[in-house]
Amino acid sequence: MTTVDNDLKPVGYGRMLRKEDPRFVRGRGRYTDDVQLPGMLHLAILRSPFAHARIVHMDTTAAAALPRVKAVVTGADLAGLGLAWMPTLSGDVQAVLATDKVRFQGQEVAFVVAEDRYAARDALELIDVEYDVLDPVIDARRALDPAAPVIRDDLAGKTDNHCFDWETGDAAATAAVFERADVVVSQDLVYPRVHPAPMETCGAVADFDAVEGRLKLWSTTQAPHAHRTLYAMVAGIPEHKIQVISPDIGGGFGNKVPIYPGYVCAIVGSIVTGKPVKWMEDRSENLVSTGFARDYIMRGEIAATRDGKILAIRTHVLADHGAFNGTAAPVKYPAGFFGVFTGSYDIEAAYCSMTAVYTNKAPGGVAYACSFRITEAVYLVERIVDCLAYELDMDPALLRLRNLLKPDQFPYMSKTGWEYDSGNYEPTMRLALSLAGYDDLRREQAERRSRGEIMGIGIAFFTEAVGAGPRKNMDILGLGMADGCELRVHPTGKAVVRLSVQSQGQGHETTFAQIVAEEIGIPPADIDVVHGDTDQTPFGLGTYGSRSTPVSGAAAALVARKVRDKAKLIAASMLEVSVADLEWQKGSFSVKGDPGAAVTIQDIAMRAHGAGDLPDGLEGGLEAQICYNPSNLTYPHGAYICVVDIDPGTAVVKVRRFVAVDDCGTRINPMIIEGQVHGGLTDGVGMALMEMIAFDEDGNCLGASLMDYLLPTALEVPDWETGFTVTPSPHHPIGAKGVGESATVGSPPAIVNAVVDALRPYGVRHADMPLTPSRVWDAMRGHAQPPI
Amino acid sequence: MQVPAPFEYARASTVDEAVALLERLGDTARLIAGGHSLLPMMKLRLASFDHLIDINDLHGELGYITVTPDEVRIGALARHRELLESDELAAVHPIFRDAERVIADPVVRNRGTLGGSLCQADPSEDLSAVCTALGASCVIRGSGGSRVVPMADFHRGPYETAVGEGEILTEVRVPVHARAGSAYAKVERRAGDWAVVSAGAFVRLAADGTIADARVGLAAVGPNTTGIPGIPAALRGRAPAEDVYAEAGAIAAEGCDPATDQRGSADYKRHLAAELTRRTLRVAVSRAGG
């Protein structure tokens, strides 16, 4: 490994160590579970052991009588308060505590508040629930069978398990292109249900002050402001009396976007007992009940000429949304941004139809660093392109190069209506091929094959659409996806920037200080970044979907420019010249042609707050605020190449090399970008090779612990080889694009393509994730099976 | 956070004290060694006991690994990490180091013990397969004294052993032979995962280079770690060769009883039983100097 200097101490962009890391590496992070309040009680939730059952009777007397127990609350109690059901982020409703039926294993049924977490757990075992077990709907393919039991009989008039239909693109035009194409390849693909499994599980501490009518809520949320508004709307507590604090967060990946019943229970618990109440779910609860990801059963079809010009892509998707539609996505996008399934290719037509169904599984649907379903979209297109290469017997790199969009096509309007802001794909692809030594790898593969060894090379090229989003078409439950930002420069020239987004590990306290530093020349170390507290920060929709840099990053740059504009007026008066005579060098204004006549931003800050006159009409102070509404999404892209070896005797897959070339536009802190990419690639190895939330036919979750739901370790991943190209976003103030999820989106197809490429001598064209040894062995014997 | 149900805690400082506590508290009590099998079950509330008797203070008494010319004696409290790091042990039975490299992770290996591993009697447990391959025997002590149970009789079913009420496993004895070799191999879905299948092999060569004795122990292919009795019979007297290993592999595949689960299909596991039997026999023979 080559070593790089990661601490260049830039005043602006460049490599620097993360400002937040000293507190994390020294154990001084402060997470929700670290919050201790005087008199605080502990809450535990009783969960359904069944996937589908009617609640016949519930007896809580024994639990309530246990010493140290302060309250036992059931769905019936919540119904009395009008809180048994709550809205989901997708306009559906979800039970806070089940009143009528349980609809997935692990669903919340009752809760206990006690003096300590032991007593709370002990009391759960004393709650007696009589269930009438019903047939569950587990296989999404059977959900619409006329005989299937109806899961959502809570919805008036509901007689089936249909959730929604959705389509995009032009069905007729696409059909016409397919008609006349030389080659049509079709492939069924499953992107199995996976779970973000953040290291820190979800939890909350609720402290309701009955006298003031004020709620203070520490919670593991990626979107504190949005949560506050929703609590105000649901619980009827006025918004100005709610403070949501999202302290340090141990990983989110989308898992901490929704409002979970547990948060509401903690609030109710505090109201009922008059004490602060802490709820922290355990590992199993997190895995079985909180936001899952994927669960798309897809048919991909691709039409092309015989010499490899891709003409059209068509897909039908069956989406398993679990028991409640809890997908977190902009309202007008029930399938998230799956519409970008046409990928990075210049095609004539595209069409997608989707049917979403309810099943007796946990709700959720957009999570795990997926950029609102772009993971599924990229997997579909990159897998189907490889299937086409297989059928045409064409090198998959060449096939991609032949079809990539050309630089002069940008901004590019895709066949499904997405305006790609910018892109220059071929150099990215070529850089990846050269870093990988692609031709040598193919030669090596041929040699190894002749010796009976199994080696594969997989390629994925992706385009993402991140930075939701323009308020004209993107909102969540009516809240527009614009982001506020405030910047205040103190008299001594130090500053505080207040963000509406919330870091879960992405390094915001560093990146955002660097963005501001680049604009106003105050060193990042002198800029405090405040986030995650609704009382301390302006409104905005939070961090997910790689939106922080595209949206809040733009806000931070623009608010800094506003401050700089004001500083310029003050500088002009300090230097007794006109504004037009000033020149900005990072950190100071000087008089054009007289560099000796200069004032630093620190001098200006002191003047802004100090004695002496300011220019006419100018207020004191040096601060500004902004609300940034992006004009479009940003479209990062990347080319990934994976090399695998497969043990012919055991079918164990080893990822030998992985080359990731990312283009996220302007690079603020390359070290942080690489860290995000490394993490996402590791996620990709997990999804491609081992992760899956599986269910048995009764609906028991088979991934309820980290012994069963496998996450990759350092031993499963190679030394990542990263590279980059830079195609700035034309509409973003600093040209930056999101990158947090790129690697999670791009790596699974690269790895699967590599495994399938390795198995080519066995006649394998496709095998579904997770590619565990057993499943690879099945594929080698011609029995590749979908995982569900 | 997962928290167990209430229990009482006692700490034994000698084997005799542990036995006395076990006798007094009866089946409401459990010994706790490394706790890496017991505590997860208690925290998930799959198991609960009124009393735990902590035997970690017996590490001084039972933490030894003693290698003599004809026998290795390992105290029940020897930790995974000690088995991994013992050069003396690796010199006579490299199978231990092979196995310990793929058992769990450093955190678990720092605490988990040989005794706890064998007594947990998990069907996927690796050290039982090691001990089965080596033809080990177990020393069990109660108030009436000690008895020795061969590995073949130690496991009585999943999570059941020959250790009776009021008894404690104190030692594992493994014979040492000249011209012998051993090896272990495991297929796992991820480092630190339990085995999809694992196999341990032991081979002793006769003066003429033929196989004098060979045994294979398999984990995760039946209700308990399994010795495959057909293999010693089939291999004795044969000259080591690929077709002999393949034959042993076929016997292993046939003789085991795996189930389809999240780790893999029964067919695949049978295949692995054959493949890993072949591989470990091959290495064991070469380590035996064959």
Ligand SMILES: Cc1cc2nc3c(=O)[nH]c(=O)nc-3n(C[C@H](O)[C@H](O)[C@H](O)COP(=O)(O)OP(=O)(O)OC[C@H]3O[C@@H](n4cnc5c(N)ncnc54)[C@H](O)[C@@H]3O)c2cc1C
């Ligand atoms: C994450 C994880 C991964 C693991 N992976 C593997 C793996 O890959 N392969 C593998 O083989 N194991 C694995 N294990 C299990 C690990 O090896 C355990 O440490 C071991 O199984 C039990 O040893 P222990 O000392 O922790 O036993 P404990 O948990 O303390 O006890 C287990 C049982 O044995 C009894 N017991 C303990 N000592 C004695 C004694 N001297 N006499 C009588 N009864 C006794 C206890 O009463 C209890 O019933 C894993 C464990 C974890 C947590």
